[in-house]
Structures are given as C-alpha cells and as structure tokens.
Amino acid sequence: LRQGFPEVILGLGKTPEQVVEILKLVKDRNHPVLATRCNDEIIEKVSKEIPEAEIHELARCITLYRDKVKIPEGMGKVLVISAGTGDLPVAEEAVLTLQMLGNPVEKLYDVGVAGIHRLFENYEKLLDARVLIVIAGMEGALASVVGGLVDKPVIAVPTSVGYGVSFNGLAALLGMLNSCSAGIGVVNIDNGFGAAFLANSINRIGRNVKK
Amino acid sequence: LRQGFPEVILGLGKTPEQVVEILKLVKDRNHPVLATRCNDEIIEKVSKEIPEAEIHELARCITLYRDKVKIPEGMGKVLVISAGTGDLPVAEEAVLTLQMLGNPVEKLYDVGVAGIHRLFENYEKLLDARVLIVIAGMEGALASVVGGLVDKPVIAVPTSVGYGVSFNGLAALLGMLNSCSAGIGVVNIDNGFGAAFLANSINRIGRNVKK
Amino acid sequence: LRQGFPEVILGLGKTPEQVVEILKLVKDRNHPVLATRCNDEIIEKVSKEIPEAEIHELARCITLYRDKVKIPEGMGKVLVISAGTGDLPVAEEAVLTLQMLGNPVEKLYDVGVAGIHRLFENYEKLLDARVLIVIAGMEGALASVVGGLVDKPVIAVPTSVGYGVSFNGLAALLGMLNSCSAGIGVVNIDNGFGAAFLANSINRIGRNVKK
Amino acid sequence: LRQGFPEVILGLGKTPEQVVEILKLVKDRNHPVLATRCNDEIIEKVSKEIPEAEIHELARCITLYRDKVKIPEGMGKVLVISAGTGDLPVAEEAVLTLQMLGNPVEKLYDVGVAGIHRLFENYEKLLDARVLIVIAGMEGALASVVGGLVDKPVIAVPTSVGYGVSFNGLAALLGMLNSCSAGIGVVNIDNGFGAAFLANSINRIGRNVKK
Amino acid sequence: LRQGFPEVILGLGKTPEQVVEILKLVKDRNHPVLATRCNDEIIEKVSKEIPEAEIHELARCITLYRDKVKIPEGMGKVLVISAGTGDLPVAEEAVLTLQMLGNPVEKLYDVGVAGIHRLFENYEKLLDARVLIVIAGMEGALASVVGGLVDKPVIAVPTSVGYGVSFNGLAALLGMLNSCSAGIGVVNIDNGFGAAFLANSINRIGRNVKK
Amino acid sequence: LRQGFPEVILGLGKTPEQVVEILKLVKDRNHPVLATRCNDEIIEKVSKEIPEAEIHELARCITLYRDKVKIPEGMGKVLVISAGTGDLPVAEEAVLTLQMLGNPVEKLYDVGVAGIHRLFENYEKLLDARVLIVIAGMEGALASVVGGLVDKPVIAVPTSVGYGVSFNGLAALLGMLNSCSAGIGVVNIDNGFGAAFLANSINRIGRNVKK
Amino acid sequence: LRQGFPEVILGLGKTPEQVVEILKLVKDRNHPVLATRCNDEIIEKVSKEIPEAEIHELARCITLYRDKVKIPEGMGKVLVISAGTGDLPVAEEAVLTLQMLGNPVEKLYDVGVAGIHRLFENYEKLLDARVLIVIAGMEGALASVVGGLVDKPVIAVPTSVGYGVSFNGLAALLGMLNSCSAGIGVVNIDNGFGAAFLANSINRIGRNVKK
C-alpha cells in the first residue's frame, strides 16, 4: 500500500458483515478507504455500525477517511461525460474514485447522442480536460463522437443501460471497441472504478514529469 | 409483377449461367431488371453474353432495361449517407435500387463520426430529403447521430466493414438497433437493396396521398 | 420540442419518484406526455400523486394531457398486427404512442402464423392501411407473411415472448432481419414505442407532401 | 446392415481416394450405396474410377446399385417442400435419400413465404402426403406456415442460405425450433439426409402396422 | 377444432385469471383441455375456482375433461425416456400430453448415460415402442445412445437441467442436433408438449394406414 | 529444458522457413523435437531441407531425434479412443506426443456412439489403461459414455469434425464440459497435443511414487 | 457402489424434502454421503431433520458419515489454489470432496494474479503437491501462471465470479481452455466437485502402482 493511496473494496459478492469488518480494519490502520458496488443491505449495515462512514447513494459507494484527500501538484482535470440518467451510478462511481485518488474532476452529464447539441455547447469543457472518461449504454455512440472531437486520452465505459439487444451492455462495449475514432481505451461493462483508476494513472504522468 | 416495376435478381449463390439465363428471360419479357451481389465471374459472363447489359462495378450490380426509368410524380429525395470507403458497394447498391424504382437520389458519402464536422457541413442535404438511408460499419454510430438531427424516416444499414469484434457487421447492427435516437428502422447487414426497397415504399406514400 | 408533440419518458430504470417528478414538470409546461415501460411501483406512485394521469395497464404506460390529441390532416391509417396474447403489451405500447402522435390506428391482434387463416380473413385491413407494424415473438414468421402480402412500409417488432432458444426475442429478431420479404424495417426487441415513432414519421410524409 | 438397406457415406471431410475405396468395397458386397456431400474433386475421381456410379450434380451425391430400389408395400408419400433456389441441393439430397430408402417422393419447390400464394395453390399436395419435409434458409418461416396447415408429421431442415445475420443457417434453425406451429421436428443445418432418414423411419410405421 | 381433440393452453406468460377464464370457457364447450407450464399461482387459483380440474404437480399441468380419453385403434406405444431427476417435469408434460391425445405411454426414467447399464437392462422396452421421446439436459448424450440402438423415430427434447456452460439447455440442444445417430428430430428446450404432439402425429399414421 | 524431454514446436502460424530454422537449431543441440500442426508447405519444405526428419502425414506432425525415446519405468498404458474418421489427425497428434514423451500407447479408433457395441467389445482395453484420452467431434457423447464406464482419469478432446451447429467443435466442447459422468478434464478443440501432455503428467505419477 | 466410496448428491434443483429423503436412505445403508450445492432451504431442513449431519456453510455442502474417512496409502497431496474471496465456495466444495474421497489436501487461497507475489512466496507448496486444482473467476489467468510453474497435472475450475463480460464464468473458462501453459484439464464453471473427482482419480494412480 502506497502512502496516502486509498484502499478499495469491491462490495459486489461480499456480505454486509464482511464489508463492515474490512472497513473497520482499514479505518484502524488510519487509511482512507472506498467501497464500491454496495447494495442496500451493505449500505444499511455500514450506516448503523460505522456512523462516520459517508454514504454515496447514487454511486452505490461508501467512503471513510480522516483527512480530505489532497490534490497533488501537476494533476490535470479529468472530465467525466455520461449519456443518460441510467448511466449516473457508473459515472458517480468514477467521479468518487477519481476524487479519492486525488484528481480534480469535471462532470458533463446527460449529453447522449440523440441530443448531440448539448455536447457541442460544452465544447470548452472537452478542451479544458487532460483525460476524458465517456460513459454510455445502449449503442455507446457517445464515445466515438467525443473521440472524434479531441486528441486526448479517452477512456470508454460501456454501461448495462438498455434492453433487448443491448445485451446488458455488450452492444455498447462492441461499439466502443470498434470505434472509428482511433485510440480509445475500453474497460469492462459498468466498470466506472477501473476507468477512473486508469485515468488517474494517466493523469499522474503530469506529476511525474521531470521539469 | 406490377407495370414498370423492375425484376430483381440476387446474384449471391447463383452460377453465372443461371444469372445469364434469368436476365435473358426477363429481357425478352421487355422488363427492366436489376441483378445485385454479382461476383467477378457473373459480371464477366454477363458482359460477354449480354453486351447491352450495364455493369456497375462498385455496386457489384448489373442493370438491363430499354427505356430509362421515369421518376413518378410526388416522389421526394432519398438521401444515401455512408461512413467510409468500405461502405461504398452497399451504398451504391442502395442508390441503384432506388433509381431503378424511380426515386430521385442524393448522396452524402464519407461522413463517418470520426470526422463529424463533414456531416454538419452538409446539414441542408439532410433537411432537403424525404427519407434517409444511413450506411455504416464498425460501430455504426453514424445512424444515431443522423437520427438525432432529423425527424424523418431513417433506415439504417449495418455493413460488414471492420475487423476483430466488428464480427462482420454484428457490432454495427447491434448499435443501430439500440440507437438512442428513436424510430430508426434497421435491415440486415450489407442489405443496401432492402433499405432502398423500404425507402421506396415510404417515398411512394407521397405519390399515393390523395390531394 | 415541437409544438403539440408529446414528451416521452422511458420508465425503465427510473424510480417512481423520478417519474412523478418529470411528469409534474412536463404537465406544468402544459405539454402532453407519455411514459412507457412503467412497472407496478411507478404506476402505483403516479396514480396516487397525479390522479389526473391516465393509466394503461396492459401497455404498462401512463399518459397525461389536457386536450385530446388531434389527428392532423393527411394522415393515413397505421395497422398494428400482433401474433399472440403475450405480444399485447408491446402492441398496446405502439398503439398508444401512435395515438399520442396523432395517427389513426387500426388493430389486428392474435393472427399468428399457426392459424394463418385469421390473417387472410382480414386482408382488407392490410389493404386499407398506409403503414403496417407487425409484432411477434417466438420465430417471428408473421412479419415475413405480412411483408409478402403488401407493398407498403412494414415495420417489424420482435418480442421477448417464447422460451428456450427464443433467447428472449433474439430468434424473432433474426427471423425478421433475414425475412425473404424485401423491405422490412426492424426495431429492437419489445420496442413498440420505436416502431410507432418510425411509423409516425412515415405517415407524416402524406401530410407534408406539397399538393 | 439390414437386408436391402443402402450403405450411406458422408463425403464431407473425406479424400476422393477414401470415397472411391469405400464405394468399391460396398459395391463388391453387392450393396446399394449413397454418398452425400461430395465436392467436385470427389465427383471427378469417382466418375473416372467407377464409371457405373451415378452422379447427382445438384444434390452433390453419388449412388451405386445393381437393382433399382423397390418401394415396399404400405409406404405413403413423402412431400419435400423447399423455399428458394439456394435450398435445392439440400432438397435433392433429401429426395435421393428417401428414394434410396424406398419412399415415394413428391416435390414442391420454390414456395417461399414471400410468394405464399404458390404454397396455397398446391394445397392438395400437402393433403396427399403422409410425412412432410420443409427446407428453408434465411428466416425459415416456411416451416411454421406449413406446420399450421397440416396435422401430419413435419420435419424442418434449416439451410445455410442467406447472408449477414442468417449466420449460415442459425437464424432459420432458431426460427424452426421456436415455431408457433406445434410439433415440428428439427434437424441440423443443411442436413437433408437426416431429415429423409427420420421421414423414412416414420413412413415405415405404415408398413409395420399389424393389419 | 377436431372432434375429441383436446384444447391446449400454454400457461407461461398468462395470469391466473386468464387461465381460469379460458378453462371455464372450454369446459362449457364440453371439450377436454390441457394447460401446460402452470406456475404455483395459476395452480392455486385454478384449484380454488375449478375444483373438478385435475392438478399434475410434477408436470406443472392442469387437465379438465368429462370422459376419459379413449385410445384409438391402431395406436402403438410411445416410450418416454428421461436422463435424470431434473428432467421429470418435462417428461411428465410429454406423458400427459400423449395421454390426452390418446396414446398408450410407457416410461423409462433415470437412465442417464453416466449409468448406461440401466438403459441396456430395459432394452426390450425400446424394442416394444413405436415412437421414442428422449429427454435429457446437461450434454444430452442419451439421445445419441438411444438413436444408435433403434431404427424407429426418435424425438429428442433438450432440457434446461444443468449449470455453467449448459447455458440453460443450449449445450444439450446442440448435442442432439449434432447427434452422430442419424434421423433424430429435435424440439425446443424443455418442450415436452411439442415432442408429444409430434409423436402423436407420427403414431396416428398407424391408425390412418389403409389396411 | 529437462533432460531427454523433447522440444515441441507449434507449426500453426509459422512459415516453412521458420520451422526449418527452429528444427535445425534444436537438432544441433542434439535434442529430440516434435512439430505439430504442420501444413503441406511446411511438410514439403522440411522434407527437402532436413531429409532425416520423419513426416507423419495423418498427424500433420514432424519428428526428429537421434535415439528412440525410451519408456521410463513405472509408466502405465494410455488409451487413445476416437469416434470417427475425421478425428484421426487429432488422435494421431496425441499418440505421437505421448510416444515422444515416453508413454506406452494403445489405440481404440472408430468407436463412435452411433455404433456403441464396438466400444463394449473392447471393454478390456478400457480396464487395461491407466489414463484415457477420448477424442470426438459432433456431439462428443463418447466422452460421457467412456467416463461412465471407468473410474480412471479421462481427458476429453473435442474436435472440429461436424457441420452446421457443430460450430467447429463448440458443440462437442460444451457436451464434454457438461458431461453427466463426473471428473472429465477437457482441453481446447482439436488439442491432441495438450491432452497427451496432461496424460503424460498424470502417467508420470506412477513413476514418481515412492515405493 | 464401491466399498467406502461416498455417495454424492447434487443439491441443485432438488427440493429440501428430496435431499432429506436421499440422505436418510444412504445413511441407513451406513454409507458416507456428501451433498453439494445446497441452498439455505435445504440446509435448514436438513439441520432440523438430521441433526447428526455436518453443515459446511461456506462450501454450501452437507456431509454425513459414521467413521472418519481414512486416507489410503500411496496418496499424495492435492493443492487447492484459489484467486479471490468470491472463489471460496467453489474451493471449499473441492476440498470437502477431496477429503471425503480420502485425499490429503493443502490450501493456498487468495493468490490472484493482481498480487502475484503471494503465489511466489508459497512456491514450495506447489512443489510439494502431486496434483493441483486452480480455481479462479474473472479472467482466470491464475491457471496459466500456475501451469507455467509446474510439470504436474493441473486441473482448472473457472468460477462465475465477476461481472459484465465475465459472462458468469465464460471468460475464465475460455482463458483456461486457451492457456499457453500446456496440459491443463478444465471442468465446467463452478464445478469444484468435478475437479476434485478428477484429482482423486489421478491421485489414486500412486496407490495402484505395482511396487
């Protein structure tokens, strides 16, 4: 464990008891901690047992830390773009992870391709970011459009939003992997955490550059 | 067979001999005819045996008729939009079918999402059309973008252009079926003919409307 | 938002609170509104909070408007054909959407291919329509049969009705995309809304034709 | 090996040498023999080496026998129905197998669903048969239509005819397995032989019934 | 509806109210009736509302008739073979359907390939049947083994019994369609009804044969 | 590289030049070597350039060694069972690999489930082996049958033999993984080498057991 | 049933009543018995009805025996390696099965590839085992890494741990079947029992070797 780096717990597949136990353990080690993919049972149990834990309903996440995470020098802005309402939990998981890892975050939500003008109205946000995370379900076309507008690293997160032949995010994943905009890195369906983790490792390059 | 309506032959899976035979038969009945999906062997054989047949290399099609097809009154423009070079054969198959069926056609080629500005520069073409056919491979995002810009009937044709997880057009097909732009009708992969056929039946509504 | 055009909300993946909130918002703007894919919780909540909202149980939809939608001049009939009992919710979603968008609708239900004579007994309904929507699950053969009987635009909606290798509508979707009847436009599984939206844009051509 | 029952060789995956060798062996045992799925190389080699072998080009089959197969008492007619030109090789493989096994065969070709009236014009053929084999590619809807018209055993053979999402016959297979007409037995894609084999075992029931 | 032929209702996807309503309707027409795929709610509701209905728990079926079905002259035995305990509901659905349609039925249960000797110990049952239905999940090998032992019509029913890559019956389905034993007719996963329906139409040949 | 252990080269995806080069290199190191998956070009080139190399046509393999491989003490017999003619190349690849690794090999070919009696006639061979490799395409049922007859380690190799929904070996693979006979280890499609490698590591246990 | 060999019951798909009944039956025959895949209802019912039954919560298993299983002479150690917390139920099912079959078991848990150093720190455990079982979900890379480190029989069990394109264990299964480390035998997803069964049959070779 690196100094200051938060511990991350994947709530998915863990019992509320297990999550509480790990949270307490890490807390005692005086370490910031983030738990993702927490269902209602986990959230309820943690709220009761560890009142100082912060619950992030929409993101289905829990955080626990003593001192607010400081943004290290040299970090650029990470822009988190999402297509529709259903993509919000994944977007918020990414945002929270980015913040816990010390990244300044900008959000641009609800700019799906069906109303593409909203994206263009916020063009300066795209220009202002160092790394972009694009989160979309259904056909995932938003990643291609964003990728075509910037020359910066774009990380695409397909989400399970949709029905029928969206196949729980597979259609969006395939769309993103086949994007005609070159150089988009794709992560697993709904994996907001993974995208943020990668964005952070990219963003830190600015920090490590010998001036 | 309706009066003036061309006969259509699917070359795929037919021997050059079979295609020549059918072409001659229909020609003798003095009927316009269109053969699609003709490979090199078919084209060579037909060129030799029926010199008056018109070869459309890029479209992989053959036409044969006595009098040029007349555009019936009341028909609107059909706009055929395609994403990249690889989509041209499918686009041209659609164009040819539309023309043989008596539709005025406008083309807008090479406006893939990676260079989306080219699409916007031609926005008036979109406004000018009655029906739009969007042809794209890879992730097929172009259909969503076009669908978001107009309120007219949009027919989407996924193409087998791409590699890896494009799965010979499946990714584009799924993208189009899941489009966040409402009301796009999708046809089989590479089926330029089917899209044109549907566009024609839509366009004819203008003709049939009692004034 | 175009004048008189209803707002459409996709209930799927929204909480009852979210749906109520949006409905109230749009209602205050004095705009007709249609909510699709509303589950029991949404319907219950809306019934309680917005008593003037109209519940359409079978269609799983909610509508809310002040003045009944007027059918614009020049609109033709849209015929909604369905195969079996299980397809009714999708068919009714299409019907409701069509009506909210100002289309005269005719229904022809329960005419699956296993009892094909019922379809033929209603042949005049097919002749009488301007656009046809065919809704079927299992193997989806109804679309091919209808497509073979008419020269009009046919929109096919595969449904998730079936079991085993129906794969929740995939078999019907593939059947419709591969239809040997040319020129059928296909939408996503269970997407009655999308089919109606496309049918409306086609039907409006009659309206827009310059006389 | 039962008395009079022909030996069957699957040519697929065998070298011309292997096929010739087996044919000679069986011939020496004075046994009727049928070789299916024979490619050009096999056919050429056999023609040269065993001139008395009968080549069935369209069916891609070879037969070799001394005395013409006799149709046993009690056998009914097997009707082989096919949808389009591309299905002919599979249909002919079925016909040949049926004949080699001693079944009277009736053919009804080119009655695909897009021109369904041709099927109805031959309705008496359906009534006249004891067992029906339906052979179709693309969406395979023909099986459902036939199954809805008769109460007799129907065996469906999906073929690899089609392109795009026909997935080499998979779409037709799924269509047939999901048929809303009850009681259709399905065999592997392009398996005309297997369908004929099953039809024969059904037809023989008539023979075996104790009067 | 043919004289004496039972009405069949597919319970799957119907509400208890709908099933009760149809049952009462058919009963009033004095017609035998079979309802398949009835879940607990349907069974409970029917038990209460129509006490004379017969519940078949294991088969998940309901029957309702006045006079016991008579077995017509000329019918042979149908043997229903199943592999394991999990296949019983499908097997019993087939048995019940066969009986309602007037077929003498023999059962041979729990003879899966892992203990193949049990099948051989009952070899005379195989010889005694006119038609065989083989019901198996997991890898479905039982169909191949039975098909290799008899020359009679074999109908194979894959079941959704299994886990992991059984893919809810897909593995068994593929196994049966690829069987190296020629001439097996396959129906949809868990479709005991369809297999019985086909077996009945085959068995009736014996009845219809002109003596 | 362990003493005496042969080097193995995967010919698939290598040019003839590359294979020749590696073969010469290893030969110079005086090491036995086996090349698998060698196509005609590789075989031709190697025959010409390294005349002392041994070509195994059917197995598509090449071997090259100075001293014949000795069978170490304590090794048991490995029985290689295959279903049909098409499986022979895979079976022979397994046999050759086993021999190069120092295992006594017994063969039992052409015992597919459609003629299951041939397997039973050779029952003593099953009893006599220490490890069994079962190689089958199509539905792969042979693995289940063999697994049900013995308590020894069974390794199953699905082959790409078949057509239609055999999906190039996928059906056989799924069948083997779902086998109702417990404890069968499965390898990749057509991977005779891998099965032999595993069988050898199992067989060597006998050698390593401290007596 | 061999002397001393435990009876094994698959709880999956059985009612609590069925499991209790079988357990009592086998117990009366004075036979050790293992029930796998037991859900909460089964466990509760068995605890109440058969108090002497031993419940293994984590493994979802139940055992029942009179005398502790003795480890036969000649058996080596089986090492059960697992990647993460989610894999524990499968790992414990394997361990329990191995023990019931008389194998000495060593465990090496939580050594997933993301923290590969933990595996290397326990290298001597790998050297000490006769057979290895590797249990992993997600991408299943652990099997390849372990397979590359040892020359012993490795059995790989993919688990359904993961989300998105883990497809409930399919990704891990494919990874293991494609492993670049030669000679890994793979079993069905989550099939800890099957892996243990195979490991036992391998381990017993040591026992059977004639000294």
Added chain:
Amino acid sequence: LRQGFPEVILGLGKTPEQVVEILKLVKDRNHPVLATRCNDEIIEKVSKEIPEAEIHELARCITLYRDKVKIPEGMGKVLVISAGTGDLPVAEEAVLTLQMLGNPVEKLYDVGVAGIHRLFENYEKLLDARVLIVIAGMEGALASVVGGLVDKPVIAVPTSVGYGVSFNGLAALLGMLNSCSAGIGVVNIDNGFGAAFLANSINRIGRNVKK
C-alpha cells in the same frame, strides 16, 4: 491535420491502386504517412510504383516521409510487450505507429506467461517505461500479470493468435476486459495501431504539462 502529424491509411479493404493513389497524394502534400494492414498485393504494387516508400514486412506496414520524425521534448518511453511469435505483426504495427508519432520505444518480446520468468528478468524495463502496451493472444493472461506489477497506464491488445475456442482473439479480449488488475484500457483485437495512438496521446501529457 496537425503540423508534423503523420497521415494514417488503413490498408485493409482497399485495393493496391487505392493505396498507391492516396500515398502519392499525401506525399505530394509533403506529409509523413503510415499505411497499416497492407497485404502482399498492396506491398508489391507500392514497391513498384513508389520506390522511396519503406516496406515493413513483419508489421505489414508501409511508411513514407522526407525527414525522420523527431521525438518531441517531454516524451517518455513506451514499452511494447508481446507474448509469442504470432503476436509480432501486431507488436511491430504498434512500434511503427509509436515511432511515426514521435515516441521513444522499448521492446520486450516473447515473454508469454508459460515462461513467466523471462518477464521478471526484465523487470527494470517495466520500471523504466511511462506507458506500457501488452500484446497477447490465446488467453491474454500477460496483461493481468503486467498490470499487477506496475502502477502505470497499461494498454492491452488482444490478438487473433490461437485456435479452437480462442475464437480469433475473443478469449484474449474477454480475459483482458475482466482483468483482476485494475485500470487496463483495452482496444480491438489485433489493433496495434489503436493502442499506439492511445499510448501517444497519454505520453504527450508529459509534453503538455506546464512546468
């Protein structure tokens, strides 16, 4: 087109004539150019028509430029890691693209997981890089192992190397997307170009950082 930035042509799906034409056009504009996925026909034609073009056989690429690309200040090393011989063309395509875009490149080839020690022996190369590209076919486990060893951005490229259930790279793709090592960005199968493009956009961050 940005100053100095090379034009990139995808050779796949283009005729030799088309490639030559585009190459000449760009060359005349005095712009560096890279053509990827060039088959033998393209390479031959270009060699003849544009002798100054540089052919990269292994990478299947062609480059054409006047002045050698300069590496801009602030760029870090990109490490390209590959698993086996078959992955070389993809690796070389990545290397060439990186160089054309002005990145210092380090190579680490042939370090597949089956011989993992080779990777560890080169650990300092991993430490020395700013961005890592991991290229592997079969099960793609190499990406997980590398991702577990470093905290830097890792881009994974699945390749179509393998056979059977490698499904032309799908297994590797799924493995990489499911990696238990957090924060790996994945591109399409065989897309060495895309990975390099993304790596370059990441590497340039160092350049753009305001010091």
